[in-house]
Amino acid sequence: MTTKTGSTELRDLPDGPALPLALAGAVIQLSTLHYVWSFTSANPCLRHPMNCLARPWDFDAFGRTVIYVDVLALLTWLYSLRRIPSTGTSDPSIVDRLWSIMPWVYTWHYFFASYFTDGLNPRLLIMTLLATLWGVRLTYNFYIKGGFTGGEDYRWAVIRKWYPGWRWEVFNLIFICFFQQVAVMAFTTPAAAAFSSSTPLTAMDLAAALFYLLLVLGEAVADAQMFAFQTEKYRRRAAKEEMGEYGAGFIQSGLWAWSRHPNYFCEVTMWWAFYLFSIPATGEMLNWTIWGAVFLTGLFLLPGASLDITEALSSSKYPEYRNYQKRVSKYFPLPPRSTPTLSKPLRSDPR
Secondary structure, X not given: OOXXXXXXXXXXXXXXXXXXXXXXXXXXXXXXXXXXXXXXXXXXXXXXXXXXXXXXXXXXXXXXXXXXHHHHHHHHHHHHHHHHHHXXXXXXXXXXXXXXXXXXXXXXXXXXXXXXXXXXXXXXXXXXXXXXXXXXXXXXXXXXXXXXXXXXXXXXXXXXXXXXXXXXXXXXXXXXXXXXXXHHHHOOHHXXXXXXXXXOOXXXXXXXXXXXXXXXXXXXXXXXXXXXXXXXXXXXXXXXXXOHHHOXXXXXXXHHHOOOOHXXXXXXXXXXXHHHOHHHHHOOOOOOOHHHHHHHHHHHHOOOOHHHHHHHHHHHHOOOHHHHHHHXXXXXXXXXOOOOOOOOOOOOOOO
């Protein structure tokens, strides 16, 4: 993510996965989602996409969402190409800016479509409010870090070096613009299941709501701790003050003493909590909406995915990071392991 606080240079460039492997995973997941959705109320739109685009009010709310998200993915790719004349490559940052906005747009779409046809749907209202709380909070966090100022996520600059030239443009089209846009919609599909359900609220709905709120709080705390640490670190460097605990360059306290990525843990797990709403809505423990949470988990946790990229970049930036990896759980929050104490923070680290 771009940040207003400052940046740390890489000491070396980590290797990335082969392009065919990265694209194959995206294509398989995109195909799986559209295949699964063809057995839902989205089938008429998928069979007649042009009719759905021309007369969306004649089709189911979920179906028209599927088609319009495909169009949105194409438009984001076309928008990303605007930077080619000045930089030589496309800029996919628009996808990052939409990540925290589109889920609550989708849920409000389902809510109003349901409300104006069948009246108030309590389960869908709760889900919509929860998704909105998450989205507004995350959008604000993205804003204060400079995410809307025109810069790009630092990871894109690295991945662009993995796939130079036309390879980057293909990766941008298939993986960044299409797969990520469709994946965002996919993890909100439990709201589409609630849209089609009239089942009364249950104890599971209450448990899912409380679990989701707890995870939103956890992600907010983790993000706030990270922002405060980075802000103070770069302030001290600029002022040439004693670095103290900031000398190692990365946060190791608070929630970050229990997980190296507590924000990622909360982000992924909360959409599994969101999935729990679909169980009473459909009456099925395993139902068609599960694929969104599954593929979101893969986007973060599969080998070579977001978590591994972040780990590789942190290891390249900070010499002490490997000791931190030995002490603290990579993903799930767990008590720190008993290992030899980290060496003293680097008080004059120029990075």
